[in-house]
Amino acid sequence: MNRRSLCLAAAATALAVPLAGCVTVHGERADIASVRPAEAAEVLANFAKVNNAATKAYDESLIAEVESGALGAIDEAGVRAKHANHPEGNASFTPLAFSDSRFLVPRQRGWPKFFVADTATNRGGDSRWLLVFRRFTAGDPWKASFLAVMAPDALPALATDKDGLVEALPAAGTDLLVQPGRLSTAYTSYLQQAPAAPAFADGPATSELLAGRDKNRRTANSVTQYADQPADGGDFTPVALRTRSGGALVLFASRHQTRATYREGYQLSIDQDTKALMTGTPRTSVTLSRMSQQAATVPARSAGPDAKTAVLSRLAGLVSATGA
Incomplete structure (x- = not known):
């Protein structure tokens, strides 16, 4: 600068x-807006420019220039797989475009700092994208670390101050039902069906996901095991914004693994992108490792005994595979 x-x-x-x-x-000392609106707009425009170049050329090194955390891990692996199968790139790629963008900017002291872009895209439907941009020092570039996609009316109303700035909440010591810094652990404990796991509201990323696992855990041809681990440090650190209801909107990451073991003689069918990320030879088992990013509303502890955390968006992507 x-x-x-x-x-x-x-x-x-x-x-x-x-x-x-x-x-x-x-x-590092003043309690100020994390970014100026004009700079936030420039960051979003640069993200689109670089992300489009990376996706068209299938160049994962470009992804690393503008992405980190859960979003970066998913997109880098996806582009790496596409490049292995299509080193010439994607000549028919349609560039990503943003419109009707607004910026959710918190007042923050110290580092790291973040802001959220709430924007429409040309990727179909009227869904809104929430992109979390973060940097750890003044000299670092802004990088997108989380993405959530949801219907316009699904985004909760956020609390703002007299200057229109949103309120960022810390990882711990809040009045929330689940501390933001513990949400990844709470979610993965829930998916592991741990007895003391906090309650989550029913939905595609919770009860329906577990039902799907139960259905596929044992079939005529395979037995599948599931493992879920939190991802909540460094670039994966969750971000939380206060809602007008007194709760919070939290964006966080998690890791998920499936190991499918097949009956002897079963003919495995593996898609090309998975093959590109695979190590080992898949004879009788395949282990898939995925990164996931979620946006959830967490109620305040005072919301009552029936209050539950609700997952509004969940985007998961394959990051590695192992055959044995």
Whole structure:
């Protein structure tokens, strides 16, 4: 960032205070907006530009320039698999385009900082994308670490201050039913059907997912085992925003593994993308490792004994495979 940009940033945070010269605002100490609206718009536009180039060329190194965390892990693996099968790239690729974008910007002190882009896309339907952008120091590039996709009316109303800034909640010490920093552990414990796991509302990412597992756990040709682990540190650290109801919208990640063992003589059928990510030779078993990213509403503890966490969006992608 040049000196002129720094001065503009300082002026934006200084509000009505007259400036004789450039004033430095220390993001590590001051309680300020995590990003200026104009910069947030530039970050989103750059994300689209680089992501489109990466997807058209199937170049995972470009993905790493603008993505990290759960989203980066999923997209890097997906592009790697596509490149293995189509090294020439994708000539028929339709570029991703954003429209009607708004930015959910929290007031934050210290690092890391984040903001959320809430935007429409040209990827079909009227669903909205929520992209969480984060950086750990002032010199780092903004990278998208989470993506949630949901209907426009599914996004809960967020609490804002007099300046229109949203409220970021810490990982621990909140008044929520589940602490944001523990939500990945709570969710994976629920999927493992641990006796003391917190309750989650029924839906595609919870009760229906478990029902599907029960159906496929044992078939005439295979036995499948499931393992779920939290992913909640570094680039995978969840982010939480206060809702007007007193709860929070939390975006978080998790890891999921399935190991399917097949009967002797069964002819395995494995798609090309899975083969591209596979190590080992799949003779009688296949282990698939997936990364998942979720957006959930977590009620306040005061919401009552029947209150449950609701998963609004779940996007999972294969990141590795092993044959044996």
